[in-house]
Amino acid sequence: MDVEILARLQFAFTISFHYIYPPLSIGLGLLMVIMEGLYLRTGQKVYETMCRFWTRIFALTFGIGVATGIVMEFEFGTNWATYSRYVGDIFGSALAAEGIFAFALESGFLGVLLFGWNRVSSRVHFIATVGVFLGSMFSAIWITVANSWQQTPAGYQIVGEGLDARAEIVDFWAMVFNPSSVDRLTHVWIGAFLAGAFLVLSVHAYYLLRGRYVDLSRKAFKIALMVATVFSLSQLFTGHRSAEYVAEHQPAKLAAMEGHFDASGPADLYLVGWVDKERQTTTGIGIPGGLGFMLEQDFDAPVTGLNAFPEEDRPGQINAVFQFYHLMVAIGMILIGLTLLAVFYWWRGRLFEQRWLLWAFVWAVVLPQMANQFGWYTAEMGRQPWVVYGLLRTSDALSSVVTANQVLFSLIGFTIIYAILLALFIYLLNKKIKHGPYDESDIDDRPLQENIARVAGGQL
Template structure:
């Protein structure tokens, strides 16, 4: 493998590993706000107890997320120096905004969230929970804004020529609200709600199946199910809006999503399939003209295909099948989450939810589904825009550091793999330990008096 491919693999690996944690913290932050809000409204100790428990999980996720996120910022300079120079003014301003408006807010109030149970009033503690949840969302806002600018550049001008060219902001708010930022941000945030809520659903389903902490587990399950149902239905809307934006601003990517080559033909919508780049065809299950209908509300309107773009300006033949598979896997999981959530709500309404062991077993493993969907959705978005790192302006091959050597990237990739594997094992070990301990002290299933609060992170 050459230096470019190895650098791309390294960055994909590090960001994919990091991307496990921010969606969990965003989604879990929202669930924590609801849980603690229920405690303040009802005064029931089960809500306090579940809030204390999930704060411990949140702290673990937050810590690993911070540690794994720092590495990527160094990679911009070590592996992608030309890219850093080209988008430094734009990407740098977004990262600065994240640090000032998001990370400082989240980390500052996190101290009160973790250590403030005995030191501040319940309302102040609840306020800190809200601020932590908002801070995690603000962090996502600025990262998505920076990435969306790469997809649909706006509010800039190019200064210099050749390898010295760089993008300079001419309108900050036009850069922030570039054509894809709002749609992509809503899609990412809702996906994060799903990741966090299904983590809570998974753990509580495990407790219910094991007949442990039943009162707390059932109440927590219902809270998470409400968030998951609303989020899964909203994701259907945000996904459609995002696809419409891709069709308008990145038509080559949309064509790769569906493996559509012929610009003179209507575009089918595939439920599953396999692309053959040599024959420019797909074998699979499809809705004839389905994509044409979604885009134009007409089953007979042609859609621009990959043949409308020069080969050097569109995803490679091999990449098209990767994009096709990852995109359709994301959609399939999204529909499965809707079906699972709606079914559970129906059984809840019937009063039979917790009698269905088979469904609870599915929920116990369902934590994997939003994570997979988030990962493959990111893969399809990033691979689908190739060969551009900044769409239509800077090619990925031109963004690489010129002095970088293949053996250097290979060595760092091996080391990152080892370190991140150890971090992941540690994360799973600590998470499993906290889940097995549960929201109630192991010496007693009774809920302790709220006046005897201890530090939630030290339990």
């Protein structure tokens, strides 16, 4: 296996693992703000208790997210030196902005969030919770801006020639608000909110099925369900907007996403299918002309296909892009259906009687994570063969001195370390969930019937 494939596999593996945690941190941050805000508004201790509980889980996801994110910065220098030189001015400014506007805000309030309970006033602690949440949001802004610039470059000029060329910023705000950054950012944010909401739904559905912390879990489940419903529906609109920018700025990617080969002709909108790259055919179940209707509200509208581009300018793994994209869309529809069904039973007053539905929410925790991963795979694999779209090819972005054996050795090492980190994360998360939202010293804060049940069960 050559060095380019290994370097791409290594970066894909490390960022895929890292991307489990930041969306959870952002999503849990929003839920924590809502929970603590309800405590301040109502004075009900149950909201403070659930916020304390999720703060402990937030700390776990935040810590592992920081640790796994550092690795990628080293990979830019070791494996992708030409890329680093080419985009250093762009990426460096975005990372500097993240440090100033995001990391400083997060780190400044994180200590108060974690250790400020009973040490500062409730209002000051709420401000700290909001500060940490906003810090995580700002962090997503600058990382997404940097990545979006690679998809749709703007506000730059090229200095130098050949492999010594590099991009320099000439208009900072044009770089920040490049054609894809806003749409992609809202899509990323909403995916993060869904990841956090479905983790809360999963844990409290489990508690309800086991008859534990019933009063608290019913309230927490309803809060998370409202968030999940709003943002699962919102993702439809941001997803559509993202498809429109891809059609305008990266037509080869859109053609791969729908397996459309005809250089300029009506394109089907597939529900499921399979792409045969060699025969240039796509078989499956779809809506004839549906892609043109989605983009232009005309079933006969021509859509640029893969044959409009030279072979060397098309994504290499067309079927993989197609499958990842359609899996992401399918999961999005499942999340919408699941949340709307739960809202229907809530409206009928029978939500917590549906044990099968609660079990569905227990296991649905993996779905937003899968959708986030599949969406990233679609975006990055669909951009190939470019690492900076239309400007720098992936094959030209590699370090000239790194060898395949070196990359393979480090990939094996990262795989072992990350497997240990994942096992540690699952162990600690499971431990915190089993412990529950209450400390033993909080017995007087629990509903009376729960304390009686625990005494009868020999837990106290």
